[in-house]
Amino acid sequence: MKLGIIGTNWITEQFISAAEATGKFELTSIYSRTKEKAQAFGQKFTHVSECFSDLTEFFTKGSFEVVYIASPNSLHFEQTLQAIEAGKHIIVEKPMCSNPFEMKQLLEKLHKHPEIYCFEAARHLHEPNFKTIKAQIKQLPVIQGANLTYEKYSSRYDQFLAGEEPNVFSLSYSGGALQDLGVYLVYDAIAWFGIPQSSHYYPVKLRNGIDGAGTAILEYPDFNVVLNMGKTANSELPGEIYGLKETIRMDNAAELQKVELVDATGNVTMLSVDPAQNPMLAEAEAFAAVLSETDSLENKQLQQDWLAYAVEVNKVLYELRQSAGIKFLADEPYVDR
The missing domain is CATH 3.40.50.720 (NAD(P)-binding Rossmann-like Domain)
Structure with missing residues (x-):
């Protein structure tokens, strides 16, 4: 193609x-x-x-x-x-x-x-380790919540500190930590736990009102999922999903290079496989497979399923921004709706 x-x-x-x-x-x-x-x-x-x-x-x-x-x-x-x-x-x-x-x-x-066919390129959705976590969650008899982190210092932040306004730190270009890195975490939450009942975002706003970092809390009927995101610092915190006595632990909730199951006695079972050298290969293969046979009903359904995730993620991102009073230039035509 x-x-x-x-x-x-x-x-x-x-x-x-x-x-x-x-x-x-x-x-x-x-x-x-x-x-x-x-x-x-x-x-x-x-x-x-x-x-x-x-x-x-x-x-x-x-x-x-x-x-x-x-x-x-x-x-x-x-x-x-x-x-x-x-x-x-x-x-x-x-x-x-x-x-x-x-x-x-x-x-x-x-x-x-x-x-x-239209795809949102949320690359980790298609990776083997992402799917492994989803399958492992289904085996937990009880879910008591999760703590997911993705904080990575942006190469553009130095420009922002120098008085400039790069696109990724601009309200005019729909930037910020939530839209750039938090979107991975919201995908995690929706794909692994479903749609939250409510969501709240507590950002650290920079001089122009954009969120340089922040914490989101997604509320489910029996547990909460906490999302930590940021573009102004680096975090080495692992991501964790809590069962009753078991914990699913990942090195990073977006990169997903290492995933482990820790049981009640502290024994660790490695769940992950080594990721591809190019982190975008899994999604490219997934999109190529679907686009190679667009008449397939199975492929049509796959595309619709992925698009449905994108729609729900978009809703939650908007709700989180609304709760924090973060307004994009792109929102202005719809302010009175």
């Missing part, structure tokens, strides 16, 4: 490497804000034949079948709509939309174009 990309940063390069490693994708088309930047990026890959600096031309004249969108968060929604209209399958980095109002419009558009 011919692949087009929006965005020429490190995560795009990592995804292209994973996609081409599947043997199912071939990068042919690149969009960037300048053609020079697109051409410079394209020189790293073998089959690139098209470089665009106009997004409309990219979608209308590009020969690709699948687009990978890795632009700033606030641009994902409009670019996904353009891709649907252009008849392209879509892999869009999380978060797909800034709020449920955008998500509703996107779902309506997809309903009118059932031939289009």
Whole structure:
């Protein structure tokens, strides 16, 4: 399948490497804000034949079948709509939309174009260790809650401290710790425990009102799940899920490189397998398998199941932001709704 990309940063390069490693994708088309930047990026890959600096031309004249969108968060929604209209399958980095109002419009558009497959690239959802944890949770006779952490110092934070406002620390671009790193933890919670009854976010706000770090509490009928996220420090805290006498322990609730079961006597059983060198390989393989046979009812259902996760994650992210008084520029058209 011919692949087009929006965005020429490190995560795009990592995804292209994973996609081409599947043997199912071939990068042919690149969009960037300048053609020079697109051409410079394209020189790293073998089959690139098209470089665009106009997004409309990219979608209308590009020969690709699948687009990978890795632009700033606030641009994902409009670019996904353009891709649907252009008849392209879509892999869009999380978060797909800034709020449920955008998500509703996107779902309506997809309903009118059932031939289009749209995936939110929540990579860990497709990894073996993620699925192992989900299966192990089902074996616990009792669940008493979880503590999940993902705190990683952002390379852009130095720029913020110097007085700049990078996209990832901007309300205008739907940035912040919750949208960037917390989304992994919300995926964990919803996929492993279901939809919470209520959710509350306690952010550490920076000078412009964006959340540089924060703690979220998701309330379930019989337990709570605590999410710790941040882009202004590094944390080495493990993630833990509590049974009655057993604990599922992971090195990191997003990376999931090491997963263990600790029993009542302290005995440790290793549950994890060694992850792929490229952390995006599992999702690339999953998307490639589905897109290789789009007429399959099983594949259609898989895509719908993954999209359903994206919808619920989007709702919880919005509820968490609302509880903390964090307003994005993308929310403004819907303030009175």
